[in-house]
Amino acid sequence: MSAADRAMPDAAATLAAYLLAALWLSSLSASGLVPQLAGVCAGALVTAAAVGSVLRRIPRFSTPADRVTLLRAVLVALCAVVAVPQLFTGRGPDLLLPVLGGAAFLLDGVDGAVARRTGTASPAGARFDAATDAALVLVLSIAAAAVAGPWTLAIGGMYYVFVAAGFFRPHLRAALPPSFSRKAIGAFQPLALLVSLLPGMPLPAAFPAVALVLLTLSFTRDVVQLEALHRSGMLDGGLARTGPTAR
Template sequence: MQVLLARRAVVDVGVAMAGFLASGNWILAATHADGAYFLASIGIGLAVLGNAAASIFNRKPRLTTAADRVTLVRAVLVACCAAATVPALFAGTVPGIPVVALGGAAFVLDAVDGVVARRLACASPAGGRLDVQTDAALVLVLSCAAVPRVGPWVLAIGLMWYAFVAAGWFRPELKRTLPVKRLRKIIGAFQPFALLLALAPGIPVGIGMAAAAFALVALAASFGRDIVELEQWHRQCTGRHSSTELVN
């Protein structure tokens, strides 16, 4: 049974890769990207999708659920969004409607995988990690796309989650799983919304910049609160451990 599930996971990842290569090539051909731009775009898209594939292949046991397949579709959309962003960044222009449409589709679909996981009782920590990684990739891609319009400071939005993960390598206490909080979810969902607003054609630049600035402040406050909670939990555990040693 596990062998069949592992094979199904490989097939799911393979279908996602093929889907990106087909749709990514079509998108880049439609936007007349060629040469180095084309290769760089496909490479970036494969890197985004490869991260999702690695998350699945590192599971024990290796398997994919219905919710994971929805998340893989989102990962394909994010990879296509990244591929469409690269030529515009090389040209120093704001990405057009394709990036907003692809990013918007990935953002809206974020509400689907959770519903599928709950309805089919297939929620898991591994699926949650894949979902979070896909969310982070979308925010990073959109923040890169927004640089020509908003400014390089917007990259802080996309890089903050990765900085938090990197900090966990040096401070293991930051790797602890936090309890689910509605406010954290709202702030997380606002990040791609704000970036899409900043990228949307017809939206005044001032409104887009204000939305992105608010998103950055809210995200920094959210991560700051999480770090404080994790450090407090660590001190409490250390204090209890020290008290137990004294009693013994």
């Protein structure tokens, strides 16, 4: 089956996998109907965004790397299924959430490696990868709010604020040269949040606080650099920014 023919089956399999897993997780929850529905709906939004990322492509295609990213997206969605009900009940996270989030985090490097090995790397795949990274951080930051405080939402929201700013200042959507520090800081965000979500973790706010400081510095540096390039006329506005952890 060609890459073009794989898009619809991959999308359908992703939706089916999410629905089955989400219903199973909800059946194990004792949080009540409304919190469970909220969690399933939150996960459905993550899954729908991932599937839409594949189906919106022109021409439509799905690669082996995309299938890994779709699996990651399902794991992120299941994190939402577990995390959102805890906001209603006030209960701290159990081990299930770090396990699901840790699996999504560890798979982050796999889709890029598969793309390079199969020669199927593409800008669309890079954007999909970055969007999945951002969704993972957002969901984990929501979960961490229950143990570290609502300020952790700034970690998950900063990427989306940056993307929104690009609609008003289009040069912020331009690509910057690859940066090891940007990639390292991007990778540290989910790791720090996962550590804070481990049951019995002392000082759960410590790692997310460091992550927020580093992320703020990273985005500030990128904005300053993009503004300087824009003023100097050296910026190629036709290049789309794919994010700090894109493959």
